[in-house]
Amino acid sequence: MDRRKFLAAGGGAAAVAAVTGFGGQYLQDKRFSVNTASVKLNAPAVKAPPLPSGAEINDIPGLTAFYTPNSQFYRVDTALVVPQISPQSWQLRIHGMVDRPMTLTFADLMKRPMIDHDVTLTCVSESVGGNLLGNARWQGALLADLLKEAGIQKGATQIVMRDVNGMNLGVATDPVMDGRASLLAIGMNGQPLPQEHGFPVRVVVPGLYGYVSACKWVVDMELTTFAAFDAYWAKRGWSQQAPIKTESRIDTPKGNVAAGKVMIAGVAWAQHRGIEAVEVGIDGTWHQATLAAQDTIDTWRQWYYPWQATPGNHTLQVRATDKTGYTQTAVVHRPEPNGATGYHTVHVTVA
Amino acid sequence: MSFQDPPRRPRLSRYPAHGQYEDDYPSYQHTEVDYSSGNGYRGSTGRTGAAGQRAAWDDPPQQSVWSTGSQRSLRSTGAQRSLRSTGAQRSLRGSGYQQSVWDTGSQRSLRDSGSQRSLWGTGAQRSVRDSGAQRPPWDDPPWDDPVQETSWEAPAQQDGWELPRRASGALQMISDDSSGQPRHAAGGERRSRGLLPGAVAGFLAAAVAIGVANLVAAFVRPQASPIIAVGEAFIDRTPPALKNFAVQKFGENDKNMLLLGMYVTIALIAVVIGILAWRRVAIGVAGIGLFGLFGAFVAITRPESHVTDVIPSVAGGIAGIATIVWLVRAGRPASRYRPRWTGGNS
Numbered sequence: 001m002d003r004r005k006f007l008a009a010g011g012g013a014a015a016v017a018a019v020t021g022f023g024g025q026y027l028q029d030k031r032f033s034v035n036t037a038s039v040k041l042n043a044p045a046v047k048a049p050p051l052p053s054g055a056e057i058n059d060i061p062g063l064t065a066f067y068t069p070n071s072q073f074y075r076v077d078t079a080l081v082v083p084q085i086s087p088q089s090w091q092l093r094i095h096g097m098v099d100r101p102m103t104l105t106f107a108d109l110m111k112r113p114m115i116d117h118d119v120t121l122t123c124v125s126e127s128v129g130g131n132l133l134g135n136a137r138w139q140g141a142l143l144a145d146l147l148k149e150a151g152i153q154k155g156a157t158q159i160v161m162r163d164v165n166g167m168n169l170g171v172a173t174d175p176v177m178d179g180r181a182s183l184l185a186i187g188m189n190g191q192p193l194p195q196e197h198g199f200p201v202r203v204v205v206p207g208l209y210g211y212v213s214a215c216k217w218v219v220d221m222e223l224t225t226f227a228a229f230d231a232y233w234a235k236r237g238w239s240q241q242a243p244i245k246t247e248s249r250i251d252t253p254k255g256n257v258a259a260g261k262v263m264i265a266g267v268a269w270a271q272h273r274g275i276e277a278v279e280v281g282i283d284g285t286w287h288q289a290t291l292a293a294q295d296t297i298d299t300w301r302q303w304y305y306p307w308q309a310t311p312g313n314h315t316l317q318v319r320a321t322d323k324t325g326y327t328q329t330a331v332v333h334r335p336e337p338n339g340a341t342g343y344h345t346v347h348v349t350v351a
Numbered sequence: 352m353s354f355q356d357p358p359r360r361p362r363l364s365r366y367p368a369h370g371q372y373e374d375d376y377p378s379y380q381h382t383e384v385d386y387s388s389g390n391g392y393r394g395s396t397g398r399t400g401a402a403g404q405r406a407a408w409d410d411p412p413q414q415s416v417w418s419t420g421s422q423r424s425l426r427s428t429g430a431q432r433s434l435r436s437t438g439a440q441r442s443l444r445g446s447g448y449q450q451s452v453w454d455t456g457s458q459r460s461l462r463d464s465g466s467q468r469s470l471w472g473t474g475a476q477r478s479v480r481d482s483g484a485q486r487p488p489w490d491d492p493p494w495d496d497p498v499q500e501t502s503w504e505a506p507a508q509q510d511g512w513e514l515p516r517r518a519s520g521a522l523q524m525i526s527d528d529s530s531g532q533p534r535h536a537a538g539g540e541r542r543s544r545g546l547l548p549g550a551v552a553g554f555l556a557a558a559v560a561i562g563v564a565n566l567v568a569a570f571v572r573p574q575a576s577p578i579i580a581v582g583e584a585f586i587d588r589t590p591p592a593l594k595n596f597a598v599q600k601f602g603e604n605d606k607n608m609l610l611l612g613m614y615v616t617i618a619l620i621a622v623v624i625g626i627l628a629w630r631r632v633a634i635g636v637a638g639i640g641l642f643g644l645f646g647a648f649v650a651i652t653r654p655e656s657h658v659t660d661v662i663p664s665v666a667g668g669i670a671g672i673a674t675i676v677w678l679v680r681a682g683r684p685a686s687r688y689r690p691r692w693t694g695g696n697s
């Protein structure tokens with residue numbers, strides 16, 4: 001008697017839970033999701049320079065592609081549900097240490113001259129040999145021009161960027177204003193920004209880790225100083241400023257390989273300094289690797305080294321030197337507080 | 352047959368002399384009596400209404416039978432239960448299993464353990480306890496139990512009419528039992544009641560709460576959903592090392608892993624709340640209510656939150672409370688809301 005009643009009640013409760021849960025999810029998607037196709041990218045005022053021949057190597061199996069497809073681009077953020085902002089309602093407020101606080105609509109932004117630029121974004125949580133970085137062609141308006149229009153004041157050292165959820169990232173003013181292609185981006189690899197990557201507008205600053213620059217779903221910029229405000233990650237023990245460290249990675253080979261000619265290949269990056277050279281260490285002996293042609297200094301560079309593999313166990317390492325002459329350090333350090341260091345090391349067995 | 356509200360009182364009233372046994376029973380001393388008989392006896396007599404059972408008591412007590420291990424094992428088997436409602440069962444009880452009156456206790460326990468309630472903590476576990484079938488005898492020294500002591504002596508001396516008196520005496524022990532402090536069973540046994548249905552009720556209440564909150568969030572904003580609000584609040588409080596671990600280990604799936612962890616945690620807490628609610632529904636109301644309030648608090652303290660962000664959590668909490676109350680009421684006999692044998696049978 002009780003059991004029957006309980007089973008009926010329990011079944012009813014389970015049905016209610018399922019209907020409300022899944023129905024709620026469906027309604028949330030239906031009511032709040034925004035179609036990115038509503039944004040049409042125009043031809044940019046400044047096209048990216050044609051890719052030098054040999055800048056993109058795609059005939060080595062296992063080597064990371066030069067451009068990362070949008071669907072495979074890494075995503076690290078704190079938004080449990082992807083914010084949905086319609087371009088019609090999007091506004092960017094610029095305030096704080098500026099002479100002329102302003103509010104920018106999406107239509108205003110679209111009227112600004114657009115720039116295409118290739119930038120490799122990197123997450124500060126990228127451990128040595130990890131895959132939390134990706135390269136894309138971004139389209140956007142120069143942030144520096146906008147801030148000059150707003151009358152950025154001399155003492156402003158930090159731009160606190162807030163997304164629609166109140167998440168905030170603090171970027172140093174200097175790298176944004178020093179002439180590099182810091183963008184208020186609306187396009188990624190020729191497409192409107194995907195929802196997960198900040199639709200309709202995100203920030204891309206070459207040379208800085210994402211957590212101090214690459215604000216997605218950005219709606220607010222406050223000019224201030226580093227002394228006055230600790231942004232989200234700075235409050236949690238990460239550095240306030242964090243240029244991307246010179247690093248490199250072996251993509252192939254891994255594990256077991258057959259003896260004979262083996263292509264050792266990977267990528268190296270030192271955004272906004274540029275990669276000058278890559279060396280491959282085979283059992284402690286360093287060899288100069290061949291680099292793909294330079295695209296911009298804001299992207300990674302693919303590299304390879306043909307190796308005559310002999311049977312046995314071997315240790316492969318890689319180290320990069322950037323255009324400032326700095327060779328990446330062998331000191332192993334974890335990602336916190338401002339990026340991991342160390343040589344990527346791969347153990348292979350040749351049979 | 353309703354075993355929840357048996358016609359106890361009218362039956363007792365037929366035995367005007369029962370009072371004297373109430374006074375007397377502590378004097379009975381016989382440790383050989385199987386505790387289980389007395390144990391099973393409790394709560395039984397008043398509820399056995401059939402004349403056929405009385406006929407069974409008329410049989411001479413056969414101590415040799417009912418004190419044997421075989422008898423005990425028989426009682427503890429499922430086969431015995433299946434015999435419960437049959438004539439064979441009665442004859443068995445009436446003959447060999449002759450603590451007669453005490454046997455009515457086992458009768459009750461068997462009845463309780465019948466198919467109708469067999470899945471239920473309230474029914475099945477209680478019946479197990481009452482019957483003593485699954486409890487090792489050494490757990491309960493018979494000499495601590497006056498009823499059992501009585502039970503041994505009594506059958507030899509009683510005819511069918513006197514046995515019920517003893518039964519009435521034992522009924523006092525039942526009321527003792529109904530006070531919430533089982534005389535025999537350790538507290539743990541009592542606490543273990545309602546484990547499965549309580550867990551199910553708690554789980555479902557949480558599921559309904561989350562579902563309704565999710566539905567309501569579709570009319571407020573997705574970030575107002577308590578799961579999302581609490582999850583994002585958790586992200587904000589994640590130490591860098593854990594954040595790195597999650598990002599590097601799970602990559603794109605770090606958020607799904609967080610949600611999975613949250614759902615598992617909520618389910619575990621809800622199961623505990625449900626089990627407690629089975630004993631005391633107020634605990635369920637308070638537990639689920641606290642869940643809802645917590646969600647509302649977190650939702651409204653998020654950056655960029657709106658006042659309306661409390662609505663999904665509050666709605667979910669109310670739905671969860673309604674569900675836990677509903678399920679406990681549905682699964683638990685109404686009589687268990689009040690003491691069963693104290694203060695009469697009103």
